[in-house]
Amino acid sequence: MHVVYPAVVSALLFATGVYGVLARRNAILVLMSVELMLNAVNLDLVAFDVWLRDALHSGQTLTLFVITLAAAEIGLGLAIVLLVFRTKATINVDELSELGERPR
Amino acid sequence: MSGFWLPALPALAALVGFATLRLGPALAARLAVLGGSLAVLAAVVAVGGRPWLTPTVTDLATISTGGPQIHVAARLDGLAAVIALMVTVVALLVQVYSVEYLRGDPRYPIYAAFVSLFTAAMLLVVVADDLVLLLVGWEVMGLCSYVLIGHHRELPQARAAALKAFLTTRLGDAFFLVGIIVYGLSFATFRVSPVMATLTQPPAGWSSSHLATAIALLLACGVVGKSAQFPLHVWLPDAMAGPTPVSALIHAATMVAAGVFAVVRLYPLFLASPTTLAVLGVLASITMVGAALAALVQDDIKRVLAYSTVSQLAYMIGALACGGRTAAVFHLLVHAAFKALAFLAAGSVIHAVGSNLMSRMGGLSRALPVTSATMAVALASGAGLPPLAGFFSKESVLTAADETARGLGLGTAAPWVGWVVLVSASLTVALTAAYSVRLLLRTFAGPARGPGGAHEPSRLMRWPLVALAVPASGLGVAGLSAAWLPTWVGPWPATSLGPGALTSVVAVGLALASGLGVWTLWRRDPSADPAAALGRLQEPLRAGFHVDAAYGRLLIRPLKALARAVLVVDDRGIGATVHGAGAGTVAVSVGLRRLQRGNAQSYVGAALTGVVLVVVLAAAAAFG
Numbered sequence: 001m002h003v004v005y006p007a008v009v010s011a012l013l014f015a016t017g018v019y020g021v022l023a024r025r026n027a028i029l030v031l032m033s034v035e036l037m038l039n040a041v042n043l044d045l046v047a048f049d050v051w052l053r054d055a056l057h058s059g060q061t062l063t064l065f066v067i068t069l070a071a072a073e074i075g076l077g078l079a080i081v082l083l084v085f086r087t088k089a090t091i092n093v094d095e096l097s098e099l100g101e102r103p104r
Numbered sequence: 105m106s107g108f109w110l111p112a113l114p115a116l117a118a119l120v121g122f123a124t125l126r127l128g129p130a131l132a133a134r135l136a137v138l139g140g141s142l143a144v145l146a147a148v149v150a151v152g153g154r155p156w157l158t159p160t161v162t163d164l165a166t167i168s169t170g171g172p173q174i175h176v177a178a179r180l181d182g183l184a185a186v187i188a189l190m191v192t193v194v195a196l197l198v199q200v201y202s203v204e205y206l207r208g209d210p211r212y213p214i215y216a217a218f219v220s221l222f223t224a225a226m227l228l229v230v231v232a233d234d235l236v237l238l239l240v241g242w243e244v245m246g247l248c249s250y251v252l253i254g255h256h257r258e259l260p261q262a263r264a265a266a267l268k269a270f271l272t273t274r275l276g277d278a279f280f281l282v283g284i285i286v287y288g289l290s291f292a293t294f295r296v297s298p299v300m301a302t303l304t305q306p307p308a309g310w311s312s313s314h315l316a317t318a319i320a321l322l323l324a325c326g327v328v329g330k331s332a333q334f335p336l337h338v339w340l341p342d343a344m345a346g347p348t349p350v351s352a353l354i355h356a357a358t359m360v361a362a363g364v365f366a367v368v369r370l371y372p373l374f375l376a377s378p379t380t381l382a383v384l385g386v387l388a389s390i391t392m393v394g395a396a397l398a399a400l401v402q403d404d405i406k407r408v409l410a411y412s413t414v415s416q417l418a419y420m421i422g423a424l425a426c427g428g429r430t431a432a433v434f435h436l437l438v439h440a441a442f443k444a445l446a447f448l449a450a451g452s453v454i455h456a457v458g459s460n461l462m463s464r465m466g467g468l469s470r471a472l473p474v475t476s477a478t479m480a481v482a483l484a485s486g487a488g489l490p491p492l493a494g495f496f497s498k499e500s501v502l503t504a505a506d507e508t509a510r511g512l513g514l515g516t517a518a519p520w521v522g523w524v525v526l527v528s529a530s531l532t533v534a535l536t537a538a539y540s541v542r543l544l545l546r547t548f549a550g551p552a553r554g555p556g557g558a559h560e561p562s563r564l565m566r567w568p569l570v571a572l573a574v575p576a577s578g579l580g581v582a583g584l585s586a587a588w589l590p591t592w593v594g595p596w597p598a599t600s601l602g603p604g605a606l607t608s609v610v611a612v613g614l615a616l617a618s619g620l621g622v623w624t625l626w627r628r629d630p631s632a633d634p635a636a637a638l639g640r641l642q643e644p645l646r647a648g649f650h651v652d653a654a655y656g657r658l659l660i661r662p663l664k665a666l667a668r669a670v671l672v673v674d675d676r677g678i679g680a681t682v683h684g685a686g687a688g689t690v691a692v693s694v695g696l697r698r699l700q701r702g703n704a705q706s707y708v709g710a711a712l713t714g715v716v717l718v719v720v721l722a723a724a725a726a727f728g
Binding site: 018021022023030093094096097098099100101 | 697698699700701702703704705708709712
């Protein structure tokens with residue numbers, strides 16, 4: 001299989017993730033979009049590992065790291081979303097602007 | 105005997121005095137008189153050791169500076185011993201007199217301690233064999249004069265006079281310091297006697313006489329400030345705001361004498377620079393005539409004496425300009441005696457009358473017989489009436505000027521300098537007699553104008569007057585033989601200081617004529633001021649030729665304007681940049697802060713746009 005197929009799929013996945021992070025207002029969907037981007041990278045890492053015939057398989061090793069980190073990150077992120085919902089009764093990211101400059 | 109004993113004893117008295125300020129005036133008075141007596145004793149021992157035969161040089165320690173070393177060295181030679189004797193005697197009499205004069209003054213203890221310190225500083229100048237050490241004494245004297253002139257600190261004019269004295273002498277001292285530094289760098293030492301010994305061997309042929317002129321002129325600036333010569337004379341008449349004994353001390357023994365003494369000490373250096381001698385001669389001539397004219401119309405008895413001091417100091421500087429080293433020292437000693445006496449007598453009059461103004465005195469000779477007699481001796485000596493001491497010392501100055509004018513002088517000055525000094529000195533002889541007679545007549549003769557009940561002060565104030573009247577009248581003998589004073593204060597061609605025939609006839613004639621003139625004027629109306637005959641000339645003379653006003657207009661006002669301009673630049677220019685940087689940063693940041701709305705997605709969008717832009721640009725650079 002030519003490396004261009006997984007690369008194109010990965011690019012599409014990443015673009016979808018970017019769109020989701022930038023455009024979705026629901027915090028859980030934003031987190032899911034982040035997962036999409038991470039997995040696009042994972043796909044790339046595995047594909048290029050095979051294509052380049054890396055003797056140490058560093059691409060696959062790194063993928064395992066990313067999966068672990070993604071799991072931890074989504075756990076933390078979902079916990080934060082839960083707490084935000086309890087205090088603000090909303091998980092809409094564009095309503096969570098307390099840290100920004102107040103418009104004068 | 106080490107020369108350091110002389111300043112050490114009064115310095116010790118001053119230190120103990122400062123430590124025991126709270127123990128009352130009785131102890132302070134005993135301490136001051138004891139310290140003064142010990143200093144006189146030390147000076148007598150010093151003179152008794154005939155130091156002109158074998159000068160003692162003591163080098164206690166050296167201080168390395170990276171440049172020439174500073175030696176803590178003293179030189180006790182005939183000059184130092186004789187001047188020290190004069191200083192200590194006058195200081196002791198001033199201390200005794202002050203005990204009575206300042207009785208009941210709450211600040212007497214600190215006053216007495218500062219007078220002791222003043223004496224110690226002057227003695228340090230006298231014995232110092234290193235210019236840095238000399239400068240230490242010189243500056244300590246500046247400090248003491250500031251404190252003592254401002255003794256009545258509740259009076260605004262006393263504070264102003266103290267500040268003026270300090271700043272005016274400081275102006276000269278700045279040049280003096282530079283002169284010392286140049287001296288140290290050119291001779292690779294700050295020591296005095298070794299350098300002077302090398303300079304004395306070839307008096308006229310010193311190779312680098314431009315350097316000599318530079319050093320001598322810089323040092324002369326300090327001398328002009330300290331010895332109150334034109335154009336830095338303005339502090340001395342105002343220094344009258346201090347207590348009268350302090351005036352006696354400053355005018356006779358210390359401070360102003362230090363300037364003349366410094367020139368005498370460094371005389372070979374000044375001789376190597378005829379330019380400096382000419383400058384000093386011209387300045388002295390202006391000063392002696394101008395100050396004597398100003399003294400003619402003053403109403404304040406102390407101001408008359410102050411201008412008289414300025415004028416008499418100019419005699420010494422004029423003598424030095426004409427190669428009259430011994431004559432200058434002679435006049436310095438005699439002047440110390442008669443001017444200290446005049447000031448102490450004036451203090452006695454002020455003590456009795458309660459005013460400084462001669463328009464409130466008059467007819468006091470009956471009530472104050474001792475004071476009036478001693479004052480008459482002092483003024484007659486100052487006016488140069490034979491056979492009083494002032495006649496001989498003034499004659500020696502005139503002779504030095506006369507010899508220089510005829511090209512026979514011992515110095516290196518041009519004959520015209522001698523002429524200038526000779527003419528102005530002869531003119532000043534007449535003026536001196538005039539103001540002396542006027543002061544005597546206005547104070548002690550004629551109808552009484554002040555409140556009655558004036559009486560002689562107690563013995564503590566009378567005895568110093570009588571004691572000083574002896575040298576003021578008899579000291580002239582010391583100059584009559586070449587083996588006496590001229591040898592003691594050498595090394596300098598020891599010629600007799602006896603009066604010359606022509607100069608003495610002219611000077612005494614002028615003095616008698618002008619004195620008689622004033623007396624005739626006064627006889628017409630004993631209650632009026634003889635100076636009224638000067639008419640409209642009185643006003644500028646009384647104001648000292650408006651020198652103060654001119655300085656105010658030419659120097660002080662532009663300086664103040666400059667200071668204000670600097671303040672404006674500092675505030676609106678430099679300050680504005682600092683404040684503007686802060687305010688500008690805040691103003692710029694307002695726009696940037698508007699972007700931070702708290703919407704995390706817009707941040708990510710901006711970051712992504714940036715990444716895309718960078719990638720596109722990098723790709724364009726790589727492939728384009």
